Amino acid sequence: MLARFKTLSVNQFTFIIALYFVCIFNIPLFGVIKNGIEKQPDVDPIFIATMPLFLTFALSFVFSLFTIKYLLKPLFIILTLVSSGVFFAAYEYNVVFDYGMIENTFQTNPAEAFMYVNFASIMNMLLTGILPAYLIYKVDIQYKPFLKELLHKVLFMLVMLAGLGVIAFFYFQDYASFGRNHDELKRYVVPTYFIGAASKYINVRYLQTPMQYEHLGMDAKNVSANPNGKPNLLVLVVGETARSMNHQYYGYDKPTNAHTQDQGLTVFKDTSSCGTATAVSLPCMFSRMGREDYDARRAYAQDTAVDVLDHAGIKVQWFDNDSGCKGVCDQVENIIINLKSDPKLCSGEYCFDQVLLNKLDEALANAERKDTVIVLHIIGSHGPTYFLRYPPEHRKFTPDCQRSDIQNCSAIELMNTYDNTILYTDYIISEVVKKLQYQQDKFDSAMLYLSDHGESLGEKGMYLHGAPYRIAPVEQTSIPMLAWISKDFSQDNHLDMACLAQHAAKGGFSHDNLFDSLLGLMNIKTAVYQPELDIFAGCRG
Template sequence: MLEVLKKVLRKLFNNNMQVVRFALLMSFLNFVFFHYPFFKFIFENVDYKSLNGIILVISLIIAVLVVNAFVFYLVLYLSRIVGKSLLILFFILNAVSVYFINTYSTIIDESMIGNVFNTNYEEASGFFSFTLILYVILLGIIPAIYIIKTKIVKAPFKKFIATSSLALLFIILLVAANANNLLWVDKNAKQLGGLVMPWSYTVNTSRFYVHKYRSNKKEIMLPDATIKDNEKAVVVLVIGESARMQNFSLYGYGKNTNPFLSQTSNVFHFPATSYATYTTATVKCILEHANTNDLYEILPNYLYRNNVEVVWRTTNWGEPPVHIEKYQTMDSLRQHCEGEGCDYDEILLAGLKEQVLASNKNKVLIILHTSTSHGPTYSKKYPPRFEVFRPVCNSVELGECFPEELINAYDNTIVYTDYILHRIIEELEQLSEYKSTMMYVSDHGESLGEKNLYMHGVPMSIAPKEQYEIPFIVWVSDGSKELKPNEILSQHHVFHSVLNFLNIESPVYNEEMNIFK
């Protein structure tokens, strides 16, 4: 039996294969290995028992096979080395992509590509698992070995032209035959495009860099601002990470996840929504003066240029370019930090009060960009003493955890967030010469298995409320400011509220977006 298998493998690898046959085979393997999520979505959203539904499903199957085969054929004919290299890369990246789609129900659209390119090593390593290795080996490495060993015979030029023309004509006829279904395809283009391999990440990577190039051509400066008084004032803006509103007991959650803030005076909380479901877009939104696709001067840069003391402290990433003197990362803060909290977001508080007192300016803005509730390793985001709710999920494959374990681990990150915010308030209360405020707003929410979705990044057009309903919590010192009877807030309220609290006059200031009286 073993000898027979060896002969079959030897014959398979040693035989010459026509380029068109090889392209069809690669398209078929690509279809079988990587398109279950694609067709799962189709069957969940199409009446596949109706005649039109049957035609649509069959047409999409043929389209995926033929279009991929056509592209593979073109590239392989032009250059077998380049074609094989691309196919190897596609199979490996497809394997990784499908792992994340199957494990976290992600969609590989442009925003998800942005998340990938703005993820650092620490966050990326949190997704490492044995299952991911299996995906890469079985669906990526083994096909890659076959691709390398197979000998491809190039077809005559006339045959290449004839084959290409027929394939192109067939694709055009297929599209024409499905004219009635084009509206459905257009309506679901984001989901379909984010699940078809390898075009989900190739096309969206191109789109990401095109839009990034356009938006970062030049930072658009805002008109100069004026500081209207010499009264000492400090704002601490805390940008939360993946904190969803519904798990804060301040908002009525059944478990006590806010034991400190619930007992603190002058704390106000408002329901809010995020601009998007991924960090790069939402942090930009929190820091900009208006909803725009252009890269305007963001809040820290603007105030720093207009003679405000600005400090940025971060354990996270994904913010727009920050042009200030005091940009402090976890590594730089660690030099002045002691204790177990230095390995977590508490490090952002090290020497915070002393830094304010050391300033020679009367107006101070401190931005703390946290990472407390970022998955999938929620149980590693807080010190052990904050593990209030047990048992907890310790796996990066969230779908393998019991729902209670996953929610417990996540709730513990909210308990830790509550403690950090309480500590900030304590520090500010000691700055008796300053009128002070703390504003906490999360970048986006988080899915914890609802509708079989995990983490975040689902396009806003189809995102569940868990991924965009966020907390907006404000504390003010005695005698400083009163708050308006705000209802639902947005992340754009931050920019104008900070200007108001620091009493800074600006042509771009919008009173309607200010939360203070």
């Protein structure tokens, strides 16, 4: 668009760049508006027609505040490049860059980020980001003397305000009503919403004075007293991007839990996540706070459930094959898997979760005769490269989607690929259970598995995860939670398994239960323990 002009005035540039952002980067916004219109009868077509004009006037006014010599080109080149990426995520996957997604993005490692690079994303960046950025770099912006330039800028901004005022005069009630009924619209406005979210994250994470660190459960004591003298051993498997509706245990019609079917797992129905992205869910599920009162800044400044276990003298080990523990395990023994550590299981960019089974073998071989909790943070069903989450011998459902631009796969291919990840995770869980069964002469053992969040696979046009929780679909918030408890563990810890099975079938669980369930399962007595949130408390004799 800018290539048509050899020279532009500042105001011409401002209006053209605003028009480009409206016509290209805000296409997903107009898609959401279209969906809203279809659900609302008797919408004035002229009111709808004013929306792109309103947004163009508004962005022109806002952009005018930053069209300053020496700032203009570098700012809008960067803004165009970043907006191109945000646009692609929203257009192809319906991903919204709110505070939670910004937090998740900042905490994404290079290997994880590379999974999103494919032909479609590269072409999008070339066409909607790099090419316009190059034109911005090349265009000759004509600046008038300071006072004259300032006068022209003020007049331009007044004209934009006048345009907004005229539209508001005739359609203020329509905008107010439509906005109230479709609050999610603001989240799709590029670039204002993601800039606001990023600014908030940077302010909270890096600019605010750090909160004073709060230790929790310093009074914690391990009160377990097994009559046979065997210590308790719990392996907690933290899943990644697994949604419950693709598990056979939750009514799915494909055998995605074939490996654990005969191992007697307890299935906790109707379990929901704390967030829709790992950066939110992981610290939230291990914090003392529940989802409703969760505050990320406060969570980073206080002890987690694993810290309280450590205070009680429990040996805690964290092995990570995902993107790190997000601060949860910083104060206990933790190891992030080296992506080049095993040539059979690792490519240098990712490792299959079987690499954690090897770590578990090492931990069990060197285990002390004391109560122990081992956390395995798996990569599970992390997308969009689902096909890289399982080895070829575990490719049971075909045809599958052997590409990262999943929106270009058929629904059957995409679902098969995702189901293969669920089945492979089920295999990992079954192997954990087998290894614990081999340790029953040394430990009273148990396994607990739950995912951090779910995943959208094209339902309602949405892919991946990270949607704002208020508008997140059930596919992103409904998660599996499974438990295996050995006979000796249940007997020595006075846990009624029949009672637990009935309780689990009732449903109504969430990440809010994890903190106290871990403490209760490991017999930790502390003032921060809340038995009403412990999913095992009601079945303990």
